[in-house]
Amino acid sequence: MKALILVGGYGTRLRPLTLSVPKPLVEFCNKPILLHQVEALVKAGVDHVILAVSYMSDLLEKEMKAQEQILGIKISLSHEKEPLGTGKSNAGLVFLSKLGIKISLSHEKEPLGTAGPLALARELLTDNSDPFFVLNSDVICDFPFEDMVKFHQHHGKQGTIVVTKVEEPSKYGVVVYEGESGRIHRFVEKPQVFVSNKINAGMYIFSPSVLHRIQLRPTSIEKEIFPVMAQEGHLYAMELQGFWMDIGQPKDFLTGMCMYLQSERQRSPERLRTGPGFLGNVLVDPTARIGQNCTLGPNVTIGAGVVLEDGVRIKRCTVLKGARVRSHSWLESCIIGWSCSVGQWVRMENVTVLGEDVIVNDELYLNGANVLPHKSIAESVPEPRIIM
Amino acid sequence: MLKAVILIGGPQKGTRFRPLSFEVPKPLFPVAGVPMLQHHIEACAKIPNMKEILLVGFYQPNEALSRFLSCAQQEFKIPIRYLQEYSALSTAGGIYHFRDQILSGGPEAFFIMNADVCSEFPLLEMLEFQKEHGNTHVILGTTANRKQSMNYGCIVENQDTNEVLHYVEKPSTFVSDIINCGIYLFTPEIFQHIGLVFQKNQQDLLLEEQMNGWQRAEVIRLEQDIFTALAGRGKLYVYKTDQFWSQIKSAGSAIYASRLYLNHYRKTHPERLANNEEGRPTIRGNVYIHPTANIDPTAVLGPNVSIGTGVTIGAGVRVRESIILHGATLQDHSCVLNSIVGWDSTIGKWARVEGTPSDPNPNDPYAKIDSETLFREGKLTPSITILGCNVNIPSEVIILNAIVLPHKDLNRGFKNQIIL
Numbered sequence: 001m002k003a004l005i006l007v008g009g010y011g012t013r014l015r016p017l018t019l020s021v022p023k024p025l026v027e028f029c030n031k032p033i034l035l036h037q038v039e040a041l042v043k044a045g046v047d048h049v050i051l052a053v054s055y056m057s058d059l060l061e062k063e064m065k066a067q068e069q070i071l072g073i074k075i076s077l078s079h080e081k082e083p084l085g086t087g088k089s090n091a092g093l094v095f096l097s098k099l100g101i102k103i104s105l106s107h108e109k110e111p112l113g114t115a116g117p118l119a120l121a122r123e124l125l126t127d128n129s130d131p132f133f134v135l136n137s138d139v140i141c142d143f144p145f146e147d148m149v150k151f152h153q154h155h156g157k158q159g160t161i162v163v164t165k166v167e168e169p170s171k172y173g174v175v176v177y178e179g180e181s182g183r184i185h186r187f188v189e190k191p192q193v194f195v196s197n198k199i200n201a202g203m204y205i206f207s208p209s210v211l212h213r214i215q216l217r218p219t220s221i222e223k224e225i226f227p228v229m230a231q232e233g234h235l236y237a238m239e240l241q242g243f244w245m246d247i248g249q250p251k252d253f254l255t256g257m258c259m260y261l262q263s264e265r266q267r268s269p270e271r272l273r274t275g276p277g278f279l280g281n282v283l284v285d286p287t288a289r290i291g292q293n294c295t296l297g298p299n300v301t302i303g304a305g306v307v308l309e310d311g312v313r314i315k316r317c318t319v320l321k322g323a324r325v326r327s328h329s330w331l332e333s334c335i336i337g338w339s340c341s342v343g344q345w346v347r348m349e350n351v352t353v354l355g356e357d358v359i360v361n362d363e364l365y366l367n368g369a370n371v372l373p374h375k376s377i378a379e380s381v382p383e384p385r386i387i388m
Numbered sequence: 389m390l391k392a393v394i395l396i397g398g399p400q401k402g403t404r405f406r407p408l409s410f411e412v413p414k415p416l417f418p419v420a421g422v423p424m425l426q427h428h429i430e431a432c433a434k435i436p437n438m439k440e441i442l443l444v445g446f447y448q449p450n451e452a453l454s455r456f457l458s459c460a461q462q463e464f465k466i467p468i469r470y471l472q473e474y475s476a477l478s479t480a481g482g483i484y485h486f487r488d489q490i491l492s493g494g495p496e497a498f499f500i501m502n503a504d505v506c507s508e509f510p511l512l513e514m515l516e517f518q519k520e521h522g523n524t525h526v527i528l529g530t531t532a533n534r535k536q537s538m539n540y541g542c543i544v545e546n547q548d549t550n551e552v553l554h555y556v557e558k559p560s561t562f563v564s565d566i567i568n569c570g571i572y573l574f575t576p577e578i579f580q581h582i583g584l585v586f587q588k589n590q591q592d593l594l595l596e597e598q599m600n601g602w603q604r605a606e607v608i609r610l611e612q613d614i615f616t617a618l619a620g621r622g623k624l625y626v627y628k629t630d631q632f633w634s635q636i637k638s639a640g641s642a643i644y645a646s647r648l649y650l651n652h653y654r655k656t657h658p659e660r661l662a663n664n665e666e667g668r669p670t671i672r673g674n675v676y677i678h679p680t681a682n683i684d685p686t687a688v689l690g691p692n693v694s695i696g697t698g699v700t701i702g703a704g705v706r707v708r709e710s711i712i713l714h715g716a717t718l719q720d721h722s723c724v725l726n727s728i729v730g731w732d733s734t735i736g737k738w739a740r741v742e743g744t745p746s747d748p749n750p751n752d753p754y755a756k757i758d759s760e761t762l763f764r765e766g767k768l769t770p771s772i773t774i775l776g777c778n779v780n781i782p783s784e785v786i787i788l789n790a791i792v793l794p795h796k797d798l799n800r801g802f803k804n805q806i807i808l
Contacts, residue, residue, distance in 0.1 A: 293703070293720070311704040311721045313738045313784065328704040328721040330738045330784060345706040345723040347740045347786060363706060363725060365742060365786065382788060382803070 001149075002048045003041045003133035004106075004121055005034070006114060007060070013249040016355030016372045017320075017337060022060045024051070024137055027320060028247060029260050029301050030285055037135055037143065044145030046133065050104045050124055052117035115219035118211060126208045136202030138248035140256045142263060143203075144240060151238045152205045155182065158234040160205045161226070163198040164244040172199040173222060177237040184235040187226060201240050250335055250353045250370075257318055258299040291327065309344075326362070337373065350384065389439045390515075391498040392432040393483055393490060394425060398446035398476055402504065404638045404759070407776040407793045411731060413447050415503040416456055418713065419642055420649035421660060421676035421694045423456055427649060428501055431509030433464040439493060441466060444482040445503075446473040480608040484582045491576050497523075500610075502570035506645035508631035508652065514573045517627040521550065525578055525618070528571040529626040530633045533754045534562055540756075541568030541611050543626050544619075552624040555615040565754070566626065568611065569633050578614070581623075585613045637759045639728050640746040640772040643709060644757045647692040650674035662689070669701070678714075702737075709745060719783070727773040730794065736783030743773035744789055768804050 011023035018026065024034035038049055053060055106121045118125065118134065125132050131152055133145065144162065152160040161184065163175045174196040177184040188195050200222065213225055229235040243263055245256030261281035264271055273282045273296075280298020284290070288302045291310035299316045302308070306319050309327035317331050322339040325331065329346040335353045336342065342354075343362035352366045355373035360366065364377060368384025371377060375387055394415075402414040409417070416423040425443070432441050447453060453470060461468050471486045483490060483500060490498055497518060499511060510528070518526050529543050542563040544554035556563050589605035608614070618624040632648045635641060651674055653660045662668075662675045669683045673691020677683065683701040693707050696714035701707070704721045715732040718724060722735045726743035735741055748755035762769060773787055776794030781787055785801035792798065792807045 313721065328706065328723070328738075330721070330740070332784075345721075347723070349786075363708070363723065365740065365788070 001044070001046045001130050001132060002050065002125055003046045003135065004050045004052055004118060004125065005037060005135050005137050006117055007034075007051050007053045007137045011248075014247075014253065016353060016370060017250075017335065020338065020356035020373050022053075023248075024060065027303060027318075028140060028253070029257055029264075029283055029318075030303055033137065033140070033247070036140060037137070040143035040145055041133065041135075044143075044149065046145075048104070048124070050106050050121050052106045052121065115214045115221035115225050118206075118221075119214045119216040119219075122211050122216075126211060129208060131205050131207050134204045134206060136246070138246045139202040139244070140247050140260060141201065141203075141240060141244040142242040144238070148203070148205045148238060151182070151236070152207075155236050157236060158207045158210045159226075159229055160236045160238055162201040162203040162240050163237045164201040164240040165197050166199050167197075169194070169197045169199060174199055175237050182236040182238060183233060184226075184230045184237050186230055187222065198237070198239065201244055202246065203240075251351050253335065254299075254316060254318065254333055254351065257301055258316065261299055261301070285321075303338075352381075389437045389493065389495050390435060391440050391442065391490060391493075391495045392428075392435075392438060393442045393444055393498060393500050394428050394503050395479055395482060395500065396425065396443050396445035396447065396503040398473075400476065402637075405642075407791065408639055408642075408728065408730070408774060410794055411777045412452055413450070415443075415445075416452055417642060418694065418696060418711070419506065419636065420646045420653065421678065421696070424506075424636065425456070425503055426460065427506070428503065428509065429460050429464055429466075429468065431511055432499065433466050435511050435515070438466060439495065441468045442486070442490060443468065443470045443503075444473065444486060445470070446476050446482075448472070475604065476607070477604075478607045479610040480582050480585070480614050481604075481606045484579060484586060484608060485606060487579045487582075491579070495576070497573055497575050500572045500574060504636045505570045506632070506634045506636055506648055507569060507571060508629070508633070509571070510627075510629050510631060511573075513629075514571075514627050517550075517625070518573050518575075521625045523575055524622075525575060525624050526573040527552065527615070527624065527626050528569040528573075529566045529628045530569050531565055531628070531630065531754045532567045532756050533752055534565055536754075536756050536758070537565045537567055538562060539759065541615070542566065543568060545626050545628070550625045550627070551622060552615070552619045552626050555611070555619040555624075557609075557611040557616070566628065567756075568615075569629070570635075572610075581614055581618060582608055585617070634757055635759065638746075638771075639774045640743075641757045641759070642728065643692065643711060643726065643745070643772060644747055646694055646711060647674070647709075650676060650692060650694070672708075684720075696731075713777075728775065730775045730779055731777040733775045733777065733779040733781070735781045736785070738784045739781050740786045740788075741773055741775065741781060742786070742788050744770035746771055768806065770804065 007024050011018035014023055025032045170191055173187055173189045174191055175198050176186050176196050243259035245252055245259055247253040247256040265281050273284045277295050278297050282297040282300045284302040285304040287304045288306040290308045293310055294308055294312045296314050300314050301318045303319055303321040305322045307324040311328040312325050313330045315332040317334045319336045320338045323336045325342045326344040328344055329342055332349045333351050334348045337354045337356045339357045340354045342360045345363045346360050348366040350368040352369045354371045357374045358371045359376045361378050365380040367382055369381040369387055371387040396415040402409055405414045415425045429441060432438050457468050473482050477485055514526050538559055541557045542559055543552055543566045544564045545566055546553050585608050586605055593605055634645050636645045660676055662671045662677045664671045667685050669685055669687040669689050671690050675690040675693045677695040678697045680697045681695045681699040684703040686703045687701050687705040689707050692709045694711045696712055698715050699712050700717045702720035705718045706723045709726045710724045711728045713731045716729045717734045719737045721738045723740045726745045727741045746758055748757050770789040774791045776792055778795045779792045780797045788803040790802045790805050
């Protein structure tokens, strides 16, 4: 089976992290976001993953090459024909990952929205009659890919959307569907009155015939394709069990981290660190070094090679690879970028995000600071702002 | 022989020093580890022929004051008495009221000092200067920058003779950059001038109806009523100093004054400054630690830190530009910057207590500390964080630019607020 992952966008909401690293490669709970999805896809029988990327594709290529050793993949180039004379070339790259699957890059010269990439990858997706997955690259959850296949084959129509229950549906577009069968009636964008509390979770499974509906031009799958499919009775909703989060922005990245760690506590509790100095769910890479009298957690992820000096207190944070937090500092709800250095007696809170290689001097206070890479911070930031 | 009179004010004065002044009279507040007044008394006690020190004010008799007086008398071996005004008589009214006490024994001259100034006290130099200038009255002056000078008493000086030609208290336009330090050296003749003002006041009161009950003839201000009149008559001279000097009006200025005195200790009392030693906390810059304080060796203190009696400081604590008053406890990993931590207060683990310094511009040698208003444009001006006595700060919170009144248990962090 195949899967198309819509990596597409510029990842602007996850800046400053995405200024250094393409979003799919940002580590979420110590594993690149992309890999969470790809591993789950492989388990469900996918052997070919197509990544639909836009302007970042060169960097992603480079990063994937660098990660060749880590992922154990081979990279080879294969060019595909220009479809429909629209001037959009399609540079496909084929990866052979250690997972024994193919990963291709599908490069949009201009962003094609949410449906266009399907048309672009048409040839790849239609080479057999198996259904294929389409995923939004920012989604994290307990991936239900096997269940999706079963559900989709059971109703036999063209498309299945995974939906998830949320507390505040009017912030999103909601899906109205028949409880028994799952047949979707309609979509309502940001409803003012309560209509439904289920929203589109960003994961789909389609039969190849759906591609007849999509042209190669900027297309919104939600606005243009789905409503027609729903009317024709070709669109079904499968309700997701368990946690779900769109981790495309720092605040939600941290919330998603909490949910994921909690889910790990159920599934593989041996991965989490326990004992004195560890509260709640804490994930620590084996190469990280933790000093004396530290208290970590709840909800902390510590990346590879991270050094935490004595007396550090961290809550609800992700600390990325190679960062160092010096003694007696206190961090809550932060993302510390790769190779950062946080000084002594520093206090950081309220979704402070440090880009790559940021230095924070001793004794400062950072409240909601968003710091771009390679910056040195010498003054406190008492109110949320962006530091360029 | 000589005497010294220190004007210590009373509870209604020094309200900018609240909430710290709720616990202890402002003149007894510790600056650089010892009560504010003690710096004055030490300086006076060093003068040969200093017979007696008189404190004039309108505080009711209280234990703190009495205890301080008896300790100081023992330590400095000089009689010190407190003369309580029956009512606030202002800077000249008080000394006029007690003129007999001041003049008893026949001193040739006497110093008058405001308690709320921080100074090097060049008293010997002032005595010399007085002799050289025909035994007249002397004001200690210093230089301020043009803008700030208008917050003080301004002195226009004859550069050749050092005579005070003109004096204006807090003018609204620029008059002079030489300001009044609140330290004076008078001869007994000053009382004749004050007496004249007193009589005039009495006559004025008889003439007009008493508008306000509290207005009294005895309320006489040295600055507006005496100096302004004496200026330009060959009676008043100014001795200028460029040694350190500052007013201590607000809590923020107490920290600044501490810094000045701690720095001065290098010369006068090096034994009061802590050193870096094996097994002791790390010391940066000038730090005063009372011998009864209990401090973990992994703490880092300074610059400009004073630690009071019986204070406990845990592991990995950082204190900088702050005053920690007696009995306070700072738990592990906490961080105290630009703050005053009140008596018996507790700061929880990893908590951050931080204020904003209001220091004068270090690039301007004549800049003085600003005595800012509490609010500006409806918002609390960021300033030194003050925790009153017995305040408890929970672990892991931040207290930023806040003033917390005494006996308060906080349950969360606060920023830019006064917490009643």
